[in-house]
Amino acid sequence: MAVQTPNLEPKGIQGLGKAIKRKEDARFIVGKGNYLDDINLPGMLYMALVHSPYAHAKILNIDTSEALKIPGVKAVITAKDLAAAGLSWIPTLAGDKQMVLADGKVLYQHQEVAAVYAETRQAAADGAAAVQVEYEPLPVVVDPYKATAPDAPVLREDIKDQMSGAHGPRRHPNHIWTWEVGSKDETEKALAQSEVRIKQHMVYPRSHPAPLEPCGCIGDMNKATGRLTVYMTTQAPHAIRTVLSLVTKIPENNIRVISPDIGGGFGNKVPVYPGYVCAIVGSIVLGAPVKWVETRTENLTTTGFARDFHMDIEIGATKDGKVTAMKVYTLADHGAFDAAADPSKYPAGLFSICTGSYDFQKAYAQVEAVYTNKAPGGVAYRCSFRVTEASYLIERSMDVLAHELKMDPAELRLKNFIQPHQFPYPSALGWTYDSGDYEKTLKVALERIGYHELRKEQAEKRARGELMGIGISTFTEIVGAGPSKDFDILGIKMFDGAEIRVHPTGSAIVRAGTRHQGQGHETTWAQIVSEELGLDVDKIIVEEGDTDTAPYGLGTYASRSTPTAGGAMALAARRIREKAKKIAAHLLEVSENDVEWVDKKFQVKGVPGKSVTMNEVAFAAYTNPPPGLEPGLETTYYYDPPNLTFPHGAYVCVVDIDKGTGEVKVRRFVAIDDCGTIINPMIVEGQVHGGLTEGFAMAFMQEIAFDEQGNHLASNFTDYLLPTALETPKWETGHTVTPSPHHPIGAKGVGESPTVGSPAAFVNAVVDALAHLGVRHIDMPITREKVWRVLRSAGIDAF
Amino acid sequence: MEITLKINGSEKKLSVEPRTLLVHAIRDAGLTGTHIGCDSSSCGVCTVVLDGKTAVKSCTMFAVQAEGHEITTIEGMAQGDKLHPLQQAFHDQHGLQCGYCTPGMIMAAHVLLQHNPNPTEEEIRFGLSGNLCRCTGYQNIVKAVQQAAQMLQQPAGAAADD
Amino acid sequence: MIPAAFEYKRPMSLEEALSHLAQYGADARVLAGGQSLIPAMRYRLAQPAVLVDINKLPNLGYMKEENGMLCLGALVRDTDVEFSPEIRSRYHLISDVSMVVADPIVRFRATVVGSLCHNDPSGDWAAAAIAARAQMAIQGPGGARVEPIDRFLVDSFATSIGEGEMAVEVRFPVPNALTSGAYEKIERKVGDYATAAAAVQVELNPDGTIKEAGIGITAVAHMALRVEEAEKILRGQKPTLELIRAAAEEARKIANPNPDARGSAEYKKDMARVLVGRGLIKALKRLNVVVA
Numbered sequence A: 001m002a003v004q005t006p007n008l009e010p011k012g013i014q015g016l017g018k019a020i021k022r023k024e025d026a027r028f029i030v031g032k033g034n035y036l037d038d039i040n041l042p043g044m045l046y047m048a049l050v051h052s053p054y055a056h057a058k059i060l061n062i063d064t065s066e067a068l069k070i071p072g073v074k075a076v077i078t079a080k081d082l083a084a085a086g087l088s089w090i091p092t093l094a095g096d097k098q099m100v101l102a103d104g105k106v107l108y109q110h111q112e113v114a115a116v117y118a119e120t121r122q123a124a125a126d127g128a129a130a131v132q133v134e135y136e137p138l139p140v141v142v143d144p145y146k147a148t149a150p151d152a153p154v155l156r157e158d159i160k161d162q163m164s165g166a167h168g169p170r171r172h173p174n175h176i177w178t179w180e181v182g183s184k185d186e187t188e189k190a191l192a193q194s195e196v197r198i199k200q201h202m203v204y205p206r207s208h209p210a211p212l213e214p215c216g217c218i219g220d221m222n223k224a225t226g227r228l229t230v231y232m233t234t235q236a237p238h239a240i241r242t243v244l245s246l247v248t249k250i251p252e253n254n255i256r257v258i259s260p261d262i263g264g265g266f267g268n269k270v271p272v273y274p275g276y277v278c279a280i281v282g283s284i285v286l287g288a289p290v291k292w293v294e295t296r297t298e299n300l301t302t303t304g305f306a307r308d309f310h311m312d313i314e315i316g317a318t319k320d321g322k323v324t325a326m327k328v329y330t331l332a333d334h335g336a337f338d339a340a341a342d343p344s345k346y347p348a349g350l351f352s353i354c355t356g357s358y359d360f361q362k363a364y365a366q367v368e369a370v371y372t373n374k375a376p377g378g379v380a381y382r383c384s385f386r387v388t389e390a391s392y393l394i395e396r397s398m399d400v401l402a403h404e405l406k407m408d409p410a411e412l413r414l415k416n417f418i419q420p421h422q423f424p425y426p427s428a429l430g431w432t433y434d435s436g437d438y439e440k441t442l443k444v445a446l447e448r449i450g451y452h453e454l455r456k457e458q459a460e461k462r463a464r465g466e467l468m469g470i471g472i473s474t475f476t477e478i479v480g481a482g483p484s485k486d487f488d489i490l491g492i493k494m495f496d497g498a499e500i501r502v503h504p505t506g507s508a509i510v511r512a513g514t515r516h517q518g519q520g521h522e523t524t525w526a527q528i529v530s531e532e533l534g535l536d537v538d539k540i541i542v543e544e545g546d547t548d549t550a551p552y553g554l555g556t557y558a559s560r561s562t563p564t565a566g567g568a569m570a571l572a573a574r575r576i577r578e579k580a581k582k583i584a585a586h587l588l589e590v591s592e593n594d595v596e597w598v599d600k601k602f603q604v605k606g607v608p609g610k611s612v613t614m615n616e617v618a619f620a621a622y623t624n625p626p627p628g629l630e631p632g633l634e635t636t637y638y639y640d641p642p643n644l645t646f647p648h649g650a651y652v653c654v655v656d657i658d659k660g661t662g663e664v665k666v667r668r669f670v671a672i673d674d675c676g677t678i679i680n681p682m683i684v685e686g687q688v689h690g691g692l693t694e695g696f697a698m699a700f701m702q703e704i705a706f707d708e709q710g711n712h713l714a715s716n717f718t719d720y721l722l723p724t725a726l727e728t729p730k731w732e733t734g735h736t737v738t739p740s741p742h743h744p745i746g747a748k749g750v751g752e753s754p755t756v757g758s759p760a761a762f763v764n765a766v767v768d769a770l771a772h773l774g775v776r777h778i779d780m781p782i783t784r785e786k787v788w789r790v791l792r793s794a795g796i797d798a799f
Numbered sequence B: 001m002e003i004t005l006k007i008n009g010s011e012k013k014l015s016v017e018p019r020t021l022l023v024h025a026i027r028d029a030g031l032t033g034t035h036i037g038c039d040s041s042s043c044g045v046c047t048v049v050l051d052g053k054t055a056v057k058s059c060t061m062f063a064v065q066a067e068g069h070e071i072t073t074i075e076g077m078a079q080g081d082k083l084h085p086l087q088q089a090f091h092d093q094h095g096l097q098c099g100y101c102t103p104g105m106i107m108a109a110h111v112l113l114q115h116n117p118n119p120t121e122e123e124i125r126f127g128l129s130g131n132l133c134r135c136t137g138y139q140n141i142v143k144a145v146q147q148a149a150q151m152l153q154q155p156a157g158a159a160a161d162d
Numbered sequence C: 001m002i003p004a005a006f007e008y009k010r011p012m013s014l015e016e017a018l019s020h021l022a023q024y025g026a027d028a029r030v031l032a033g034g035q036s037l038i039p040a041m042r043y044r045l046a047q048p049a050v051l052v053d054i055n056k057l058p059n060l061g062y063m064k065e066e067n068g069m070l071c072l073g074a075l076v077r078d079t080d081v082e083f084s085p086e087i088r089s090r091y092h093l094i095s096d097v098s099m100v101v102a103d104p105i106v107r108f109r110a111t112v113v114g115s116l117c118h119n120d121p122s123g124d125w126a127a128a129a130i131a132a133r134a135q136m137a138i139q140g141p142g143g144a145r146v147e148p149i150d151r152f153l154v155d156s157f158a159t160s161i162g163e164g165e166m167a168v169e170v171r172f173p174v175p176n177a178l179t180s181g182a183y184e185k186i187e188r189k190v191g192d193y194a195t196a197a198a199a200v201q202v203e204l205n206p207d208g209t210i211k212e213a214g215i216g217i218t219a220v221a222h223m224a225l226r227v228e229e230a231e232k233i234l235r236g237q238k239p240t241l242e243l244i245r246a247a248a249e250e251a252r253k254i255a256n257p258n259p260d261a262r263g264s265a266e267y268k269k270d271m272a273r274v275l276v277g278r279g280l281i282k283a284l285k286r287l288n289v290v291v292a
């Protein structure tokens, strides 16, 4: 069968809803992307880091003398040297602080202990290998449940006596914060009165975003001008500039952060890492540009992990399946420093979306965070700040409840969905859902997969002793952080900026404070502007990532770009259009009131023949502006969204199980997403494919695990498993469209829905296949062995 | 050590240490389309073509071993302004997002199509399973390779997407 | 990551290679496909002082049948085996193996002989060589010798290759029309080493009874193992499901795996059993014998 190319060339006016091919592809397909490691500056030095083999140890001595003897090695620094510059510790985005290089002790395996600068990457590596460090191992804390035991070893001696932190009181030296939301008493009362109650413990295991391009940085201090240029793999260049200015005391206008092409981010490239700081310090001290590019081991062992939520849920319901109340307790393992990248007021992110798509009258959630001897983090890995954990929790729990009630999981969901007429819907945990039609989306998904036939097939197979399962997830996301009254990071409000400059000849450059890493902004922002202004997409250049030129913005993560910068882009365009209208009136020689915007042209009301295009208006803006009107056609808009957006979706998964090995085969997966208005269906579908694949990886293979000594067991791609094309299922995607009522173009954001929504669908399917054997829950990653244990203990065996 | 090899058809003399990985030598020669994504020979973003018909992970070969050989990288795929059918197809089918895996993926697909000019979907998934992609979920990559296979089999001038 | 520095030798003849190996002794390592050695060097787990690169040696890339043996020279790559229609049609076991070792790109470089010399406890070729009763041809200062695979594979990452020696060829007996085999491997994903794997070869008598069986399992002990008891159980018998069950059980018994991220010892032992069973069923099916 011939493969079709339904996608359109990015030419002409191409507004919302058009599947145009991506403008940014041109450079990537010929190998001319410009990623961090592709940048080489004259006289550049290379940096390599020395890492701790222990998870918790005192540092007795660091001997750099052998390293310094290696030809080409220029310098070695340790925490002592950093202390002189006041940089041995830096603030994290979560109100904690973290060591740059190990200061007296190490708190996790692979922690950075020293930095070596050399003329070649070989010499830097040899130098790092030659640094001798003497350690005295200390007892470790690996299990978060043991972190706050009375006799637990104290990890953070720097704050052991501070019984209050950035998020309230601390009850133990290894306790970071406790956060709660909802009414505990009322929820407990409602639970006590419920006819049916389920309780379930589940773990969302630690994982890592692992983009294929590791993190990296080039610090380039120009001593003559006093200007520091930093090339960095960052999803949030402006925030980084501000943080750098705060920690280095270099005036912010003397810092330029350039985020070049990024080879995937997924949340990994939001925080500030020790390696970045050391590259910058090296450049300041040595007066030459310094490049540091992570090894994969450094990436997986030291930079932002995600998840690691240990959750207990209790749900109450009536006998006929109407949910009444939910209570959640979560223990969050944050590692050695609280380096989560959550909005300041939300130390557990947006976890309180855990009531999901369902009409819970009462709910209460408590999250406690603790320190352990693991790498710091808690980043939003393709996730809007802990939404992934919350969605998994509720979607898995709905199946547990269905099982308890002996009810079909689809039916249970249909019975409890928030109904379209209830929007804007105030949730029991304090959010106002903007819009949604959960029932419609689920019905489309069930229809598409042939749910009823599958249930029949399952019953027949079960009778024959064959195992298949069907899993559903009808998740709700919460994205687009966010409205400035509630959302900030380090005090910086989470709005986003867009700038549009329309040139006299009708082309334009637009810039945003976001930074794409594959999401296609160079195309979708151009489409928004094309839609709003009637300019040709191929004449619109989109630029992001250079703090000297782009307007301020908090960056691209947590699916926030479309809700925030996308809104800013549309509103900037509308502001331009308003001015353009005045110019059009001048050109058409009528009053502004007599001009209307029809078919992407300005037209004299009721006179279709009499119109001017935006191109003509642009030319006039510079050559023939109306008297009294400021010439030019440029603007910047900062958009402070009034609310978050709530994309949702219904996913259905079918699995077959190999009774011999326990292998799970995903036979089909239907994903119906509702992300509001779709800017580019091709790009949205691509985002969904990618997100589903990461969800699949999480459900079945990807895990950052540790042994009892705190040794990292997934320090490279032979142990941290990313699926290949062969394991990855074939995805069947589709959409319903429920626009956001408050977003300028009705869009909600989609990049993360599939990672958020899919893990529960996979796990639900596997549990469904085994439910008749008495299985109620299996923690991710679902390995063959976990399934095999169920099979063998039920006496099932086969070749 | 001095080595002489051909990269994308032109002869290069490079000075390298024995331990210099081929991928570093290629990148240091200014051809940065070939990327590095791991240390364990797992990801395939460094895949280049050796002597026309063999795909290799250039991080798992020393530059000195390329002496006298011919290497093709992503930069050698287009003929002037004319994209190679694989490049065109990756663009047409949205077979890339961040683009980091793309050069390696295209080189692996290029070799795959030489050994199997008309692969099934399953054969493409199998043949590309030494190359990781974190963004696309592979589905559009598979479609792109199918499109390229058709383009390569069609007489020149025929449209690919009819 | 960057390997430690080393001295590089690029011999252009077997004699030259052997003389380098003789000269540097334990300091030297042969560099064949490099797909095990180079990653180990990048992690600095291996830091050989001298590398003797055999890739330019002439006449080591052959695949030929000679004296009832299929001979693969030391530079035969996994893909040479994988892409050969001859091998696919007649050598079912090694054809199966060639499609599941490592990943498709690694296989373009990795050599069959190099894998056997490496003798990784999870190596796929070792199990196959055991089941097929392969032989290794070795050359060194003392001249040439041929060893049965069971004597060649000594221990985890150890073979009978002595200082100054190298392997030049592996030989697999040519299967007759009543011989088939299969390789069953479970791995967590492509590119992962086996969680457990089983190589099986069976030869039938004209009357349908089993004349000879070869069974090798890998990733379930300190090195690939021959399941001799299973071979004994099968020999001379008519293939039935009962018989296969009994043979497969022997694999579970002798497997002695380390628990790791791929699975507990218990799981891997059971997989050795399941995979031997599946391999036998598949090999027999290829001989048109269906055991229900």
Ligand SMILES: Cc1cc2nc3c(=O)[nH]c(=O)nc-3n(C[C@H](O)[C@H](O)[C@H](O)COP(=O)(O)OP(=O)(O)OC[C@H]3O[C@@H](n4cnc5c(N)ncnc54)[C@H](O)[C@@H]3O)c2cc1C
Binding pocket: B040, B041, B042, C029, C030, C031, C032, C033, C034, C035, C036, C037, C038, C039, C074, C100, C101, C102, C103, C106, C109, C110, C111, C112, C113, C114, C115, C116, C117, C118, C120, C122, C123, C124, C125, C161, C165, C166, C167, C168, C191, C192, C193, C194
């Ligand atoms: C990502 C990845 C996944 C892999 N997965 C698997 C897998 O699933 N199963 C599997 O079996 N293997 C796997 N491998 C290993 C791969 O198959 C190896 O390449 C192979 O085992 C060794 O072959 P080589 O030719 O590359 O040997 P090299 O790496 O060149 O050498 C390996 C060792 O053998 C020695 N040696 C090589 N040839 C000779 C010779 N002729 N005489 C004497 N000594 C010699 C070398 O000195 C060295 O010590 C994987 C490798 C990678 C990179």
Ligand code: FES
Binding pocket: B035, B036, B037, B038, B039, B040, B041, B042, B043, B044, B045, B046, B047, B057, B058, B059, B060
């Ligand atoms: S860089 Fe990952 S395989 Fe070469």
Ligand code: FES
Binding pocket: A212, A263, A264, A518, B095, B096, B097, B098, B099, B100, B101, B102, B132, B133, B134, B135, B136
């Ligand atoms: S497109 Fe980003 S890794 Fe493949």
